[in-house]
Amino acid sequence: MILNKISLPSLLFFACIAGGMFSPNGDLLAAKPNVVFILADDLGWSDTTLFGTTKFYKTPNIERLAARGMTFTRAYSSSPLCSPTRASILTGLSPARTGITTPNCHLPKVILAAEATATGPPHLKATSPNSVSRLKTSYYTLAEMFKDNGYATAHFGKWHLGSAPYSPLEHGFDIDVPHWAGPGPAGSYVAPWRYPDFDPQTPDEHIEDRMASEAVTFMEQNQGQPFFLNYWMFSVHAPFDAKQALIDRYAKQIDPNDPQRSPTYAAMIESMDDAVGTLLDTLDRLKIADNTIVIFASDNGGNMYNQVDGTTATSNAPLRGGKATMYEGGVRGPAIVVQPGVVAANSRSDEVIQSSDFYPTLLEMLSIPKQPDQTFDGISITPALRGGSLDRDAIFTYFPHSPPIPEWMPPAVSVHQDDWKLIRIFHSGEDGQHRYELFHLAEDIGEQHDLSAKHPEWVQQMDALIEAFLVDTDAVRPQPNRRFDPAKYRPDLEGIGRLKNSAARPAKKSAKPRGKPVAGWQPDGTCTLKRDGDALVITSDGGDPYIIYGLPKPIPQQPLILRFNMRSNASGRGQIFWREQDVRPPFLAARSVKFDPEHDDATHQYAIEFTPSSPIDAVRIDPSTSAGQIWISNIRLTDRAGNVLHRFTP
Structure with a gap:
């Protein structure tokens, strides 16, 4: 009373x-508000319905989340690849400072300090440093901060920052499900999968359905205390598979003129969106949504290079490039921040934000001081969340590597300042000098017009910001390549970090094949070959394993797809070559396609499309660039309709 x-x-x-x-x-x-951090994997800026850039994909639950808070139209990942961004979220630091600049954290070798290299392939002008391969436990992570402030902490889904003793359990999380250190889902999205000690509950269970269910249980068990739920999706990373019913439904809706036309990828997007809906439904049902901060983001741009359903996985249009590139399509993605009663519902911001901003932002949102000696490369974006502007000079993206993909670029670093973007391409100009590309994104979001020659004053000013950033972060930088041979240099091949065939010369053959043919396949390079049941087992003792198969009769010229299953504990990029009839030398870089194997000791399916210019009479598979064992099975050559033109019977 x-x-x-x-x-x-x-x-x-x-x-x-x-x-x-x-x-x-x-x-x-x-x-103390709860915090739910949802991180999608490889989700591009045009992969949701937030920006009006897709007609094919359906993301009603992401729209539902956006209606509760603020959507950022210019949100950037800290890297165009996943592990560097994930480390940045957990530490608030740039990949230039942590040294994690490639997604190599699932590989066996433990590297805790980045190392500069003096030499590289002779056709490249710059070297790439050796990346750190584990998130060191000396960092005071976001999860440790929450745990020290009385929060229950749990990680669900992809990690890719190292296995024990560098797993989520050593970085502040009480729970880690399914406790998987690989670069993607183990085997597939739809059961049966291959997570150790984590079996499916139904024969065809989808991993995102299961992860969402596990997250629901965690929220139910901790609804009476503050919790930090780190839901890092496996979706929509390769391998590309989904619920068959969804694939069949989207297959009936394809527009052949739409660059987004993969029914499998559309089905993967829907399952990802369903998981978001499950989390929101649970917050509402438990009546804790009003006291929960939700962050949604992606670790890098959309994967527009891998093949699925006879087309590319997705399109990032109107952005240029995709995952693993320094262009906007590689680093720009969707981002939403929700805090009921603080962040205006259904609001938008054009302020520039980056992955390293989330840690200092959460500290300010929760009124938690940082550690006395703690520093961040990101800033708090709370002024933007209140509808204001941010006081920052620029953001930086450090990617000192050169993946062998279209829209390739040699090792580079970029700066965004207001509406301008400058890319410094290390040692790629004349006499070892840097080369630059300058874009005015407000007028050229697709980065089609390099203005560096027209505005040298902007290049000079913004490059000074880059240099100050590199000095401040003590970045391990690319170096001029001492082995660079101008005679072997071709600009169109400069980005191919693993090119066995120098320039356009034929591939170097070993002096003697490494063994007798097995089921028609000749081992060569650095490997031997044997048969194990229905599989070919390649054992490599170096960086150049490959196997060659001469077809019994030529396959007529047409778009072709080489399909196979592969399990590997090696590392590095993969590549296939084809030999065109009566054309010598036999295997050229111009007649090859690169692909990204999953070297997680789980079986994955690959479908690599290529279009020869004449009938082919041989194929070659280069499955890795390191020592290790690789199992390959169910190899067949098909047309785009899936008709088998040749089955390689072991």
Whole structure:
């Protein structure tokens, strides 16, 4: 009865004293908001319905999340590849500072300090440093901060920052499900999968359905205390598979003129979106949504290079490039921040944000001080969340590597300042000097017009920012390649970091084949070959294993797809070559396609499309660039319609 005589401001004061606060509907809530961090894998800027860039994909739950908070139109990952961005989220630091600049954290070798290299392939002008391969436990991670402030912590899904003793359990998380250190899902999205000690509950269970279910259980068990739920999806990373019913439904909706036309990828997007809906439904059902901060982001741009359903996985249009490139399509993605009662519902911001901003932002949102000696490369974006602008000079993306993909670029670093973007391409100019590309994104979002020659003053000013950033982060930089041979240099091949065939010369043959043919396949390079049941087993003792098969009769010229299953514990890029009839030398870089194997000791399916210019009479598979064992089975050559033109029987 006494409370009836107390004013509302006094009531709020006493509620705060008691350790509580009120929601907008008047319910008394815990003082510490819950935090749910949803990170999609390889989700591009045009892969959701947030920006009007897709007609094919359906993401109603992501739209539902956006209606509760603020959508950022210019959100950037800290790297165009996953592991560097993930480390950046957990530390608030740039990949230039952590040294994690490639997604190599699933590989056996433990590297805790980045190392500069002096030499590289002779056709490249610059070297790439050796990346750190584990997130060191000396960092005070986001999860450790939450745990020290009384939060229950749990990680669900992809990690890719190292296995024990560098797993989520050593970085502040109480729970880690399915405790998997690989670069993607183990084997497939739809069961049966191959996670150790984590079996499917139904024969065809989808991993995102299962992860969402596990996350629901965690929220139910911890609804009475603050929790930090780190839901890092496997979706929509390769391998590309999905619920068959969804694939069949999207297959009926394809527009052949739409660059987004893979029914499998569309089905993967829907399952990802369903998981978001499951989390939102649970927050609502438990009546804790009003006291929960939700962040949604992607670790890098969309994968527009791998083949699925006879086409590319997705398109990032109108952005240029995709995953693993320094162009906008590689680093720009969707981002949403929700905090009911603080962040305006259904709001938008054009402020530039980056992955390293989330840690300092959460500290300010929760009024938690940083550690005395803790520094961040990111900033708090709370002024933007309140509808204002950010006080920052620029953001930087450090990617000192050169993946062998279309839209390739030699090792580079970029700076975004206002509407301008400058890319410094290390040692790629004349006499070992840097080369530059300058874009005005407000007028050229597709980065089609390099303005570096027209605005040298902007290049000079923005490059000074880059240099200051590299010095401040103590970045291990690319070096001029001492082995660079101008006679072997071709600009169109400069980005191919693993080119066995120098320039356009034939591939170097070993002096003697490494063994007798097995089922028609000749081992060569650095490997031997044997048969194990229905599989070919390649054992490599170096960086150049490959096997060659001469077809019994030529396959007519047409678009072709080489399909096979592969399990590997090696590392590095893969590549296939084809030999065109009566054309010598036999295997050229111009007649090859690169692909990204999953070297996680799980079986994955590959479908690599290529279009020869004449009939072919041989194929060659280069499965890795390191020592290790590789199992390959169910190899067949098909047309785009899936008709088998030749089956390679072991």
